[in-house]
Amino acid sequence: MTEVDELLARLRKLPAVAVDSELEAGLHARAVRRLRKGPRPAPLASFALAGTVVLYLGWALGFASALYH
Amino acid sequence: MTESPDRDALALLQRHDPRGFELSYRRYAERIFGFLVRLSGSRALAEDLFQHTFLRLAEAGPRLGIDSDLRAWLFTVARNAFHSQARTRRAALRMDADLRVTASVTGASPDEGMALAELEHALAQLSAADRELLLLFGVEGLTHAELASVLGLDQVTVRKRVSRARARLAEALDEAAEVMSKSGVRK
Numbered sequence: 001m002t003e004v005d006e007l008l009a010r011l012r013k014l015p016a017v018a019v020d021s022e023l024e025a026g027l028h029a030r031a032v033r034r035l036r037k038g039p040r041p042a043p044l045a046s047f048a049l050a051g052t053v054v055l056y057l058g059w060a061l062g063f064a065s066a067l068y069h
Numbered sequence: 070m071t072e073s074p075d076r077d078a079l080a081l082l083q084r085h086d087p088r089g090f091e092l093s094y095r096r097y098a099e100r101i102f103g104f105l106v107r108l109s110g111s112r113a114l115a116e117d118l119f120q121h122t123f124l125r126l127a128e129a130g131p132r133l134g135i136d137s138d139l140r141a142w143l144f145t146v147a148r149n150a151f152h153s154q155a156r157t158r159r160a161a162l163r164m165d166a167d168l169r170v171t172a173s174v175t176g177a178s179p180d181e182g183m184a185l186a187e188l189e190h191a192l193a194q195l196s197a198a199d200r201e202l203l204l205l206f207g208v209e210g211l212t213h214a215e216l217a218s219v220l221g222l223d224q225v226t227v228r229k230r231v232s233r234a235r236a237r238l239a240e241a242l243d244e245a246a247e248v249m250s251k252s253g254v255r256k
Binding site: 007008010011012013014015016017018019020023024027028030031032034035036 | 082085086087089090091094098099100102103106107116119120123124126127128130131184185188189203207208210235238239242
């Protein structure tokens with residue numbers, strides 16, 4: 001058990017590893033941008049596409065039903 | 070639930086305040102980076118995983134509860150990123166020279182430096198699973214409960230695995246000492 005405790009003590013002595021300062025600067029800038037932006041809203045293009053599809057289907061339904069009247 | 074020591078940082082993150090990120094970064098960046106360097110055996114890979122971890126914090130931080138265990142959360146994201154890339158690349162991860170991080174520790178006597186180098190070498194000989202356990206439990210000081218949460222295991226299993234990993238580290242250390250003694254590095 002002593003050996004185990006000694007092992008743990010040795011592991012605890014392993015030092016932290018410094019992060020490269022250039023990497024740090026780039027990471028901070030990107031992280032702050034993401035944090036400020038908040039949750040990403042659904043892109044406008046997706047809404048536009050969905051709206052177009054609904055409009056087209058509505059028109060097609062109206063057109064088809066007009067054929068039978 | 071116990072009160073998180075990181076309530077200040079978590080509260081700021083919830084308000085999308087960059088100071089919350091800065092606080093979290095100051096507290097855990099070096100620990101997370103050290104964990105990833107030792108786990109992956111590559112500084113370059115560790116840098117990628119490290120960036121992923123902290124960018125994830127910037128995205129998900131505002132949704133973390135005020136009493137979340139931020140340290141355990143960061144280690145969970147870091148280890149998941151490591152395992153995910155290991156699966157994707159299916160590469161045999163080999164320890165490279167980058168791992169010899171303790172060789173340049175300032176303030177360490179030659180004997181201490183040698184002991185740390187032996188320990189790094191022995192850790193590098195272990196499987197990724199054993200290394201991960203010992204880094205989190207031994208080096209980073211996570212409790213069994215935190216470890217269970219990070220690894221997604223129950224505490225009994227965690228205790229058994231830590232104990233087995235310790236035994237394997239002890240064996241690897243004996244071998245490392247023998248190698249150094251034979252090579253004349255240590256008399």
